[in-house]
Amino acid sequence: MAGWSNHTGTAVVLPRENVDTDQIIPARFMATPRSEGYGPFLFHDLRDEGFPTMRVPGAEVLVAGRNFGCGSSREAAVYALVDAGIRAVIAPSFGDIFAGNAVNNGLLPARVDDCTAVTLVSALGTGQADLTLDIPSRRIMLGDLELSFELPDPAATKLINGWDDIDLTRAHAEQIESYRASREATAQWVWPRAG
Amino acid sequence: MSQPRTLLDKLWDTHEVTRNADGASLLWVDRHFVHEGSHHAFAKLAQRQQGVAAPDLTFGVVDHYAPTQGQGAARLMRASAEVRRMIEQLEANCANHNITCYGLDDPRQGIVHVIGPELGLTLPGLSINCGDSHTSTHGAFGALAFGIGATQVAHVLATQTVWQTRPASLRIRVDGALGPGVGAKDLALGWIAKLGADGARGHAIEYAGPVVESLSMEARMTLCNLSIEGGARFGMIAPDATTRDYVQGRAHAPDGTAWEQALAAWDDLHTDADARFDREVVIDGSEIAPVVTWGISPDQALPVTADLPAGDSDQTRAALDYMGLSSGRPLAGTPVDRVFIGSCTNARIEDLRAAAAVLSGRQARVPGMVSPGSSQIKAQAEQEGLDRIFAQAGLEWVASGCSMCVGMNGDLVAAGERCASTTNRNFRGRQGPGARTHLMSPAMVAAAAVTGEITDVRPMLKGRI
Structure with missing residues (x-):
């Protein structure tokens, strides 16, 4: 996964709250291997409702309502967004699991306060415009507007560096091994009894 | 004296291997459950030619794609080629990595959040992960249990640890x-x-x-x-004591001195x-009165005695519109087209007993399906005669899996149909494209089956509980 710090792309508004992961990708498509691409499944069952991603095929930034990505832990929801070219979602809040999955796939979940959300929605309206996101400074630039977003430090570090967690964790191999040894020695009950 | 701590603090501190400067903790994972949907994570491991760090702490189960028609392994014949491939892929991945897997032919098969506790794999004081958002279920035992995405599943498989910031x-x-x-x-x-x-x-x-x-x-x-x-x-x-009584004697729960050790460790879990x-x-x-969801988000819920909300916001209007409901009308009396009793939320033996208590000697006016949370619960319910109560009421008694909660294997609610359901999500299209879901308790679903409409179950329970 390639890291990134700053990106300018076409932004559109998705004026809905509680867009759950079942809406982002219905469960029936999740048997597909990732290598085949998940872009075509994005918002599949909502297409006849004129979703902005259909109207603006080149969109890279979604400005959505609160609790975006709530529901199932399916990472396929993030795959569908990423494979359709989305780099960031800006919303007043995100499902916790979705936000973690997003960061693990280079998709920025940029949390904004309600006031910023209203400003962005009214600036974009039903149209589209180029918007810049800068992760280190947590800034959003849209025309003359300069706004800020929130992103926890661990998420920012990961997005900027594009790190793979498994590789990172290798640096802690000794600590993990000593934890395991101590857990086995002091809490044998944790290991499942052969039943 | 040490600082007073919450249960969360104690569980977190026990499992924290290390913490980064930015606040992310590396947590040890005591139990990891995988299912058919974990294929992405196994593919990531294969790409890296990586093994599984702790197969002895990892358990696989067929649930999300489990066909509910037919019995045992013969259920596979009822599945589409794609679903068959998903199930066989999980079994092959588990076999390759020496992971115990409860397949369709295993009498212990069932929904992961039902069988973990049932088999004594879920214990107080453990950290538990699964690539499913309802992993929080296992927290009922005083465990640190949370759902994770595929990248994290791959990470747990490879390292038996997970990065997480303390909530x-x-x-x-x-x-x-x-x-x-x-x-x-x-x-x-x-x-x-x-x-x-x-x-x-x-x-x-x-x-x-x-x-x-x-x-x-x-x-x-x-x-x-x-x-x-x-x-x-x-x-x-x-x-x-309720927790300990449930756990003691289960297939994989500790016994002998290990049980004594466990009890001592659990003493501090408060x-x-x-x-x-x-x-x-x-x-x-x-x-609290019986609660029913009326909309397309789980927070769009009201006591069964209430009237539907006024359509005073876009969100409310959109939800009422999708659900085919009119604002201001009483929620009770809304006709339903079918019922579903199942899922990791409400398909345990007590849930089935609660529904059967309402249905006993009564007829369902609408079609419906009952899918027990596990194959063991199915057997137990049959021993107790609950299956006959459901069948006599006119409901279909099927095998265990996620089924109509996620609209798998044709266990679907048709577009425009209204379903009274014991499941967990009333999202648009969750039970099938265009499906309308009302979430409620097993007893309330049974009541809706009997009357064919959303009904306060309480008067129907007189002399029965």
Whole structure:
């Protein structure tokens, strides 16, 4: 996964709250291997409702309502967004699991306060415009507007560096091994009894 | 003297291997459950030619794609080629990595959040992960249990650890006592309606108070299961005598000296008297009536005695419109087209008994399906004669799997159809494209089956409970 710090792309508004992961990708498509691409499944069952991603095929930034990505832990929801070219979602809040999955796939979940959300929605309206996101400074630039977003430090570090967690964790191999040894020695009950 | 700590703190501190400067903790994972949907994670391992770090702590089960028609392994014949491939792929991945797998032919097969506890794999004091958002269910035992995505599943498989930032703490205390016909599902939908579908985002919930202490393990699992529908990735309840009685003697639970060791470790698994929570919410259990969702988000829920909300916002109007409902009309009396009893939320033996108590000697006016939470629960229910009660009422008694909760293998609610369901999500299209879902308790679903409309179950329980 390639890291990134700053990106300018076409932004559109998705004026809905509680867009759950079942809406982002219905469960029936999740048997597909990732290598085949998940872009075509994005918002599949909502297409006849004129979703902005259909109207603006080149969109890279979604400005959505609160609790975006709530529901199932399916990472396929993030795959569908990423494979359709989305780099960031800006919303007043995100499902916790979705936000973690997003960061693990280079998709920025940029949390904004309600006031910023209203400003962005009214600036974009039903149209589209180029918007810049800068992760280190947590800034959003849209025309003359300069706004800020929130992103926890661990998420920012990961997005900027594009790190793979498994590789990172290798640096802690000794600590993990000593934890395991101590857990086995002091809490044998944790290991499942052969039943 | 050390600082007073919450249950969350104690579980977190016990499992923290290390912490980064930015606050992310590397947690040891005591149990990892995988299912057919874990194919992405196994593919990531294969790409890296990576093995599984702790196959002895990893368990596989066929649930999300399990066909519910037919018996045992013969169920596979009922599946599409794609579903068959998913199931066979899980079994092959588990076999390759020496992971125990409960396949369709295994009498222990069932929904992961039902069989973990049932087999004694879920224990107080453990950290538990699974690539499923309802992993919070296992928190009912006083475990640190949370759902993870595919990248994290691959990470747990490869390292037996997971990176996670400690959430904020929220205690939901339920005082008073629940009335007859009111249970954990009503309590859960009630607090979610009050706080919102993202009301507990960023928090781990500890459920406490006299009502919670009086709940059975099955009911505690229902309550913790639904934590994620209010935005919380974690839900937990301090273990007590009810917990120990449930766990003792289960197939994989510790015994002998290991059991004594476990009891000693579990003794400390409670929030210290002076520990502080980031947030506290108090609910009066005596005021809770059976709750039913009317909309397309779990927080769009009301007591069955209420009227539908006024369409005073775009969100409400859109939800009422999708659900084919009119604002201001009574929720009770809304006709339903079918019912479903199943899922990791409400398909345990106690749930089936509660539904059967309502259905016994009565006829369902609408078609419906009952899918037990596990194959063992199915066998137990058959021993108790519950299957005959469902069949005599006209409901279909099928095998165990996620089934109509996620619209798998043709277990679908048709477009425009209205389903009274014991499941966890009333999202648009969750039970099938265009499906309309009303979430409620097993007893309330049984009542809806009998009358063909959303109905307060309480008068129907007279002389039965």
